[in-house]
Amino acid sequence: xxxxxxDPKTIESKWQDRWDKQNLHKTSxxxxxxxxxFILVEFAYPSGDLHVGHWYxxxxxxxxxxxxxxxGKNVLFxxxxxxxxxxxxxxxxxxxxxPRKWTYENINYMRKQLRSMxxxxxxxxxxxxxxxxxxxxxxxxxxxxxENNLAYQAETTVNWCPSCKTVLANEQVTGGxxxxxxxxxxxxxxxxxxxxxxxxxxxxxxxLEKLDWPEPIKDSQxxxxxxxxxxxxxxxxxxxxxxxxxxxxxTTRPDTIFGTTYLVLSPEKxxxxxxxxxxxxxxxxxxxxxxxxxxxxEEIESYIKKAKGKTELERQENKEKTGVEIKGVKxxxxxxxxxxxxxxxxxxxxxxxxxxxxxxxxxxxxxxxxAKKFDLKIKPVIIPGNKQVLNTLIxxxxxxxxxxxxxxxxxxxxxxLAESPTALEGRLVNxxxxxxxxxxxxxxxxxxxxxxxxxxxxxxxxxxxxxxxYWGCPIPIxxxxxxxxxxxxxxxxxxxLPDIEDYLPTGDGKSPLAKVTNWVNVKCPKCGSEAKRxxxxxxxxxxxxxxxxRYTDPNNEKEFASKEKMKAWxxxxxxxxxxxxxxMHLLYSRFFHKALHDLGxxxxxxxxxxxxxxxxxxxxxxxxxxxxxxxxxxxxxxxxRLGADTVRTYLAFIGPYNEVGSxxxxxxxxxxxxxxxxRVWKLKDHLEPKANDEVETKxxxxxxxxxxxxxxxxxxxxxSFLMEFVNKAEKSGxxxxxxxxxxxxxxxxxxxxxxxxxxxIGNEGSIHEEKWPEFDPKKIEKSxxxxxxxxxxxxxxxxxxxxxxxxxxxxxxxxxxPEIKKWIESGEVKRVFYxxxxxxxxxL
RNA sequence: GGGUAGGUGGCGGAAUUGGUAUACGCGCAUGGCUUAGAACCAUGUCCCGCGAGGGUUGCGAGUUCAAGUCUCGCCCUACCCACCA
Numbered sequence: 001x002x003x004x005x006x007d008p009k010t011i012e013s014k015w016q017d018r019w020d021k022q023n024l025h026k027t028s029x030x031x032x033x034x035x036x037x038f039i040l041v042e043f044a045y046p047s048g049d050l051h052v053g054h055w056y057x058x059x060x061x062x063x064x065x066x067x068x069x070x071x072g073k074n075v076l077f078x079x080x081x082x083x084x085x086x087x088x089x090x091x092x093x094x095x096x097x098x099p100r101k102w103t104y105e106n107i108n109y110m111r112k113q114l115r116s117m118x119x120x121x122x123x124x125x126x127x128x129x130x131x132x133x134x135x136x137x138x139x140x141x142x143x144x145x146x147e148n149n150l151a152y153q154a155e156t157t158v159n160w161c162p163s164c165k166t167v168l169a170n171e172q173v174t175g176g177x178x179x180x181x182x183x184x185x186x187x188x189x190x191x192x193x194x195x196x197x198x199x200x201x202x203x204x205x206x207x208l209e210k211l212d213w214p215e216p217i218k219d220s221q222x223x224x225x226x227x228x229x230x231x232x233x234x235x236x237x238x239x240x241x242x243x244x245x246x247x248x249x250x251t252t253r254p255d256t257i258f259g260t261t262y263l264v265l266s267p268e269k270x271x272x273x274x275x276x277x278x279x280x281x282x283x284x285x286x287x288x289x290x291x292x293x294x295x296x297x298e299e300i301e302s303y304i305k306k307a308k309g310k311t312e313l314e315r316q317e318n319k320e321k322t323g324v325e326i327k328g329v330k331x332x333x334x335x336x337x338x339x340x341x342x343x344x345x346x347x348x349x350x351x352x353x354x355x356x357x358x359x360x361x362x363x364x365x366x367x368x369x370x371a372k373k374f375d376l377k378i379k380p381v382i383i384p385g386n387k388q389v390l391n392t393l394i395x396x397x398x399x400x401x402x403x404x405x406x407x408x409x410x411x412x413x414x415x416x417l418a419e420s421p422t423a424l425e426g427r428l429v430n431x432x433x434x435x436x437x438x439x440x441x442x443x444x445x446x447x448x449x450x451x452x453x454x455x456x457x458x459x460x461x462x463x464x465x466x467x468x469x470y471w472g473c474p475i476p477i478x479x480x481x482x483x484x485x486x487x488x489x490x491x492x493x494x495x496x497l498p499d500i501e502d503y504l505p506t507g508d509g510k511s512p513l514a515k516v517t518n519w520v521n522v523k524c525p526k527c528g529s530e531a532k533r534x535x536x537x538x539x540x541x542x543x544x545x546x547x548x549x550r551y552t553d554p555n556n557e558k559e560f561a562s563k564e565k566m567k568a569w570x571x572x573x574x575x576x577x578x579x580x581x582x583x584m585h586l587l588y589s590r591f592f593h594k595a596l597h598d599l600g601x602x603x604x605x606x607x608x609x610x611x612x613x614x615x616x617x618x619x620x621x622x623x624x625x626x627x628x629x630x631x632x633x634x635x636x637x638x639x640x641r642l643g644a645d646t647v648r649t650y651l652a653f654i655g656p657y658n659e660v661g662s663x664x665x666x667x668x669x670x671x672x673x674x675x676x677x678x679r680v681w682k683l684k685d686h687l688e689p690k691a692n693d694e695v696e697t698k699x700x701x702x703x704x705x706x707x708x709x710x711x712x713x714x715x716x717x718x719x720s721f722l723m724e725f726v727n728k729a730e731k732s733g734x735x736x737x738x739x740x741x742x743x744x745x746x747x748x749x750x751x752x753x754x755x756x757x758x759x760x761i762g763n764e765g766s767i768h769e770e771k772w773p774e775f776d777p778k779k780i781e782k783s784x785x786x787x788x789x790x791x792x793x794x795x796x797x798x799x800x801x802x803x804x805x806x807x808x809x810x811x812x813x814x815x816x817x818p819e820i821k822k823w824i825e826s827g828e829v830k831r832v833f834y835x836x837x838x839x840x841x842x843x844l
Numbered sequence: 845g846g847g848u849a850g851g852u853g854g855c856g857g858a859a860u861u862g863g864u865a866u867a868c869g870c871g872c873a874u875g876g877c878u879u880a881g882a883a884c885c886a887u888g889u890c891c892c893g894c895g896a897g898g899g900u901u902g903c904g905a906g907u908u909c910a911a912g913u914c915u916c917g918c919c920c921u922a923c924c925c926a927c928c929a
Contacts, residue, residue: 720868
C-alpha cells in the first residue's frame, strides 16, 4: 500500500469504466429478498449542455438511490430524454440546424457529461421520447383516450404565441407571456385538440389526500384547479317593447343578491346577446334579433372590439376599470324585482363561470371600484359579525348598537359600508325576509328563493394538446370528409414524423407538416376515400405524461409496458423534480395516469406515492444563473479541477434538499468539501491497530444520524456528521474496521474515492454492493452525561454524571458546585425541574 | 389582491421538535512549515464589558421553571398565482 496523492481525475474515469464493464448499475425487475424501489428524477431536456441544475437534480438523488440500494432495496434509478418540443426546436432554429439532428447530437453529448457524474443510472432502460419506438406508444395511448371520448377537437378561445407560432395550454402561459420564449400571448379562437382534464378536477383534488406529498405542493395544485362552489342565477332582461333573453350569472355569494345593483356582461357574452346568438341567449318570442331593444349598439360594439383587442398584459397592467352601459335594457333582480342597469365590462372574464356577474358593489372590491367610477348604486346587505370590524365602522363616541339606538347605528353603519366595501360575513340587512340571518347559513335558502341552481366551477380548463409545430409527436388522426376524425389503425402505428427540409413554423395556424403533401394525403382507414392526416403535433407534456411507465419495460414491442412489469415498479416510490412542474407536468401526468387507470390500462389511480420539489442553485452572486448576468457556473470546470465526488458531495452539503430553497454556489465553500475528501484519503495511511472507544461511540452515533437523516433528505447535515466523524478520527485515530464503515457511509456521496480506497486497503468487490452499516444501540449508550445546571432558567454551570442519575443526586451535585452556591445563597430553593440526563433548573 | 414558505453570525446553514442557540463548512485573525504559494498544519473567531457579569434568533407583547421553537399583533423577504365573482 503505497502513499499517494488524491487524484480524482484518474480515479473517477477508471471506476466509471469498470462499473460499466461489470454492469454494476443494471437493474433486474425483481431480486430475491429485496423490495423494489422506484426512485425517479424528472428526465433531462436535451438543451445541449449539462448545467449545475442538472447536477443538483441528478447527483443528489443518486446519493439517495445509492443509499437505498445499500440498505437492501432493489432500486430502479433510470434516466432518459424528454426530446421533443418547442425549446429544442427553437434552439435548433436559432442555430440553423435541423431539430432532429440538433436534438440527437445534444443527447449524445449530454450522455457523456452525465457519465462524469458517476451516477448509478441504468442506461439499458434509457427512454428517448422522440424515438419512434417510444412515440408509437404515445400515439397508441392517445388513441385510447380518443376512443373513450377523453380527447376531442373543439373550437375554443386559446392562447397563441406569435413568436413560437403555436397555441399553448393555459399552464404554459405565465403572466400573459409564453412560458418558453417570453413573448406576449394572444387570445385566438381556434379548433384544437384537447383532453378532458376538467372531468377529473374533483378527483385530482380529492386523491391528493392519499398522497405522501408536501402540503405546499398539494395546495398549489388545488389552487390551480381552483374549485369554487356557488350558484347560477338567472336574471330576466327587459326592454321597453321587446322581450329579451335571460342571462345567467355565476356567484359564490348568493346571500348578497339583494345587494345586486347592476349586472355586468363580459365582452364575449355581450356580443352573443346583442347579436342574438341562440346558444346562450334564447331568441325572443318574435324571433327578432335581441339587439333591437338596445339604443347604443354602436358604442357597445366598439367597446367590445377594443376590449377584445387587449392583450393579457394590457389587462393586467391597466387595472383601471372600463365599461359601457347597455342602454334601453334593464335586468330584474330576482330577489326583490328591482330593475337594475346592465353593463359590459372587461373586468368580467368571458371564459369563467357564465361570463356574466351580478355586481354587489357593497361587498366586492372589483364591483365597488366599478360602481364608484361610473357612479352606480351601492347597497350594503351584510353587517359584519366580527366585533372588531364592526367597531372600526362605528364612529367613536357612539355606543354599541342596542335596541334603542339600533336604527341610527345601522344607518351609520350602512353609510360606512357603502363608502368602503369589506369582504364580509355577518347578518343580512336590506334583504327582505332574510334580514337578521347569518350570511353563510342562508346561502342554500336564498339560492332556492331566487330559483338559482347550485354550481361548481373550476379555474382549470381542458388541456389544449395540439401544437402547430414540426418537432413533436404526430397526432395519429386522419380527417375524412365523410367519417370526420378517424384514428390511424393500430397496425399503422407509429405515424412517423417525416424528415423535412422546411421545418420552420409557418404562423398561419398550421404546422409545417401541412406542406408535406405526400405525407398528408392518405386514404381514410374507415371508408377508403381521399383523406388528410392531422398535421399538428402533440404538446411535449403528453410525451412526459407516461415516460416513467416505459422505464419499467423499455424494449417492449407489443405493449407500452407489460402489466407485470408495471406491477413490479408502479407507483413510483419517490419522485423528485422542479417546483415549476407542480401545476404542469405533475398535474398533467396525474390526470393522464388516472385516465389510463379508468380504461384499465394501469393498475394504480395515482402515479407517484411521494414527491419532493428540489430547490435552485443560484450563481455565486446570489442571483438566478443567466448568461446575461455572467454568473453561470459550469460544472464541468469544477469536475475537471476538483473531481466529481467533490461536486456531488458539495451539492449535498449546500443546503437541505427537502425544501424548495435557493442556494448560491460558492466557489470557496466547495473547496472545503475537497479538503474533507483529502483528509479521508490521508486517513488510510494512518490506521491504528486497535479501536478507540470514543471513536467507536462516535462512529455508531454517526451511523444512526446519517441513516435517519438520509431518509428525509436533509442531506446537508449528513455531510456534516461525516465531517465531524473525520475530525474525531484524525484526532483520536481509527482502525481499519472503523475506517471501512466510514467509507461505506461516504460511498453514496463520493462513489469513486470510496471505491478506490476500498480496494487500496485490500478489499475485493465493489463497495457499492456492500451492506449499509447498522449501528449498535449499546455502543451509543453513554455512561457519562453532561448535565446543564440552571438557576432561574439561566445557565450557571455543568456537571458530569453517570447516565440515568436520579434527580436527588443531581440536585445535591449541583448545589455543591461553587459557581452555583453563590447564586443559591441569595434565596431559598422553591422548585427544581429535572430533565433526565440533560438539564436541571433550580428556581429560587 | 390571493396562496405558500421563510426571517438565526461577515456568508451557506445546524439546533434531538419546549431544555447549553450559532453544530458542520466557508471566510477572517494570529502563529508555524515552506524560497514562495495554499486546495498544508495549529489556535482563535456572536456582541458589550478589564472583570464579575450582561445581552442576542426581524420588531412588540404573552404563555412557561425554561421559547429560535408555542399564542397574538406588526414589519420584511422569496416563490407561485392573479380582474376566477
